[in-house]
Amino acid sequence: MxxxxxxxxxxxxxxxxxxxxxxxxxxxxxxxxxxxxxxxxxxxxxxxxxxxxxxxxxxxxxxxxxxxxxxxxxxxxxxxxxxxxxxxxxxxxxxxxxxxxxxxxxxxxxxxxxxxxxxxxGAPPVVEISGIRLDRFRREVFRDGRYIALTRKQFAVLDVLMTAGGGVVSAEDLLERAWDENADPFTNAVRITISTLRKRLGEPWVIETVAGVGYRMSS
Missing domain, CATH: 3.40.50.2300 (Response regulator)
Known part of the structure; x- marks a missing residue:
């Protein structure tokens, strides 16, 4: 948000x-x-x-x-x-x-x-992609029925990616939506957050890197 x-x-x-x-x-x-x-x-x-x-x-x-x-x-x-x-x-x-x-x-x-x-x-409060269920109302994430504990920033980044519905989201867009205007555009915060988020969600990875473009949820 x-x-x-x-x-x-x-x-x-x-x-x-x-x-x-x-x-x-x-x-x-x-x-x-x-x-x-x-x-x-x-x-x-x-x-x-x-x-x-x-x-x-x-x-x-x-x-x-x-x-x-x-x-x-x-x-x-x-x-x-x-x-x-x-x-x-x-x-x-x-x-x-x-x-x-x-x-x-x-x-x-x-x-x-x-x-x-x-x-x-009117985006729905619950979004589901690739076995991941994100509930904005309860601020909970599940994968195949298993609860995934996320930090607030990880939740915010996952929310942006899932809202895109499988579309590619650039690192700049993630900084804009999940951080604020004071975020350093050259920071590696996005890459680090994506890396830790992948590990929390577990294998197989559901967040894909599109080289030179950004990130997206796998279908």
Whole structure:
């Protein structure tokens, strides 16, 4: 999962980002509406954590713009405004969920996980390829009925590969979807994660390397 945090309180934004990264959720930060729109134009996000009261285009305006897109990310509106009318306005602008400040990071995480189970285009919560069953709802992986314990990052990488349905996913795409914009494009993190993921899943290998192109799930 990749998340964009749109929050003008830098300390809060960084605290959320660091908490998400501990859960292996890639997270970027935008401090105002213009910065958010710039990142949304070049990156693909699963969920946007959106403060309503930000400089530039406010949260409601950004939500309305995203709602007009055919495959927009889910929106979790984050704000100090807790009146019912405020919440109604947030939902009417296109928000999928609403969380008022102050809040517990654990609750934010649970809400993000719930939104992540319902990605754009209605992708199913359970995906099965080559005997591998990935359950986004329970965050579990099985191979031929046998439970496979994965780290959060391994789960995120496998999710991207299985979502591609056997299509080739480049290392750059994996960095974009399972890491964040601060990931070093020259890092060997993808190769190492793929290697350890293969070992966890066991033989015969179900993740193929397509030389010079990327990786894919075998059919």
């Amino acid at each position: 990749r998340v964009l945090i749109v929050e003008d309180e830098l300390f809060l934004a960084e605290a959320i980002r660091d908490g998400l990264r501990l859960e292996a959720i890639a997270a970027d930060i935008a401090g105002d509406g213009d910065g958010a729109l710039e990142l949304l134009a070049v990156n693909s996000y699963d969920v946007v954590v959106l403060d309503r009261d930000i400089p530039g285009p406010d949260g409601d305006e950004i939500a309305r713009r995203l709602a007009r897109e055919p495959e927009s990310p889910r929106i979790l509106m984050l704000t100090a405004a807790d009146r019912l009318d405020d919440k109604a306005a947030g939902f009417e602008s296109g928000a999928d969920d609403y969380l008022t400040k102050p809040f517990a990071l654990r609750e934010l995480m649970l809400r993000l996980r719930a939104l992540g189970r319902r990605p754009a285009a």
